[in-house]
Amino acid sequence: MSSAEKKYAMDAPRVEVQEAGLEAGSSQNAVQNADDALLAQLGYKSEFKRHITLVESFAVVLSILTPLTSVTVTFPFPLVAGGHVGMVFGWIIPCVLTMSVAASIAEMTSAMPTSGGLYYFAARLAPPRWAPLACWITGWANVTGQVVLMCSSDYLTAQVIVTALSVGSDGAINLSLGATYGITLALLFSHGVVCSSATGVLARINVVYVIISVGTCIALAISLLVCSGDQRVSASTAFTMFENNTGWANEGWAFLLSFYAPMWCMVGYDSAAHLSEETTGAARVAPIAIVTAVGTASLLGWLLYIAISFATASVPHLLATDFPIPAGQLYLDVLGKRGMLAVWSILIVVLYASGAAQGVDASRVIFAFSRDNALPGSEWWKKVHPYTNTPVNAVWLVMALCAVLAVLGFSTSALNSLAGASIIALYVSYATPIVLKLTTGRKTFQPGPFSLGKWSAPVNVIAVGWTCFITVLFVFPSGRNPTAETMNYSIVVLLAVFAFAGLSWIFSARRWFEGPVRTIAPDDTAADGTSEVKEKENALSEE
16 A cells, blocks of 8 residues: 555545535435545545434444443442432433533534544544554554443343343352353354344344333333332432442542442443444434434433332342342332343343444444554454455454453452443543544534534533543442452553553554555546546436
């Protein structure tokens, strides 16, 4: 590849095709032609089929956020850190602030809808001299967070299955950690098969799963309120009773620890950006999917937590349960064995769908970063299967890495620290391009159809401030006087990742990594001598 072809993708000539295929009444072919022309303008040749619609993009993001499962599995955090107050207000406050991050990412996605997403944004918004380094750091943070999140998702699904078997057998079946790991491997293998399928199939499946998830979330909230009967607490208790079981003397700090629950949910919404090259009308659809999915997950999760707060008659009783997931005890107490198992069965289905969506997201990040030659073996991972038009090799790399990481499940502290580190890594990758947009990219950023307008800078500032706050929060141990077993090792994991990325940059990557690499040069021509970008414009005019 010539040096001219290795120029950053963001150096492509500006072609005003973004709006051309997005006007009301435009045909699907016109919209897809506009998408491909915009992608060519950004420096990449279209390699996927654009099967994803707005509904399907929204469904993929919501499948990853999945408020039903997020509330159920994160219940221990507010239970310990604030009790009823932690459940109600410890959820909605972080969700509102997280919307600033989601809106900021949505705005950048609209302007630059590529599979690379955040690391591409960072490269384009950074000064040319520092663009490769910004791209390198953001990319590695995002890849790390995406893969670890996938591992955590499937290990959690395995734990839910183990809990269901224990309840269903009245305690006769209690599987070991080894068996849980085996179930995780089976889930990863099945997800590898599913995620290798055509994108259109996966998108339509997610719509069905989202309908099930949202319907169950609403039904569960109503059932908890109705079936709790005389055990239901008063509104005063549900909204104002504060119980500090963290071990920290400062109750304000204890309440902040309840923020862990929503932040474990509010990750992965950048998936719409990573799937933008497979989305029709990506410049509009992807950002709308991000914002609406985050808003929907926030509202549904809050309503479910309010219902749970009313149904929780005794916080100490739930803390004393032998279940690995205390919400199982609550559902059993309020809904009975059959009701609890019904919810748990749907929970497993929804978790499985969430894992599939996360697997697709992680594989697209691997594909995009490999397309820019940033990963070892990039030539292999950036291949697209000719039949399914999906990066099958990248999918199986994700599953293999998760299988290795899942070994940490034999240590609860290590696995929780790894999951916490993934959230920090993802938010570092979220915040980096936002900071660059506020500083060096302030005058060069050109918004797409989805724009925050005059509110862009204030929203970006809130997003950066919130990210800094939760990064500090997530490296603290959840309880006072931590031991080797209860210590939060997130900082160790993060330092290891950034040390690797930093040292590899200093000793190697700075000599060869140039940031986003064109797969289509500005002067690339079609068989008839017409430039590919010009060919897209001609197609639009013919429509």
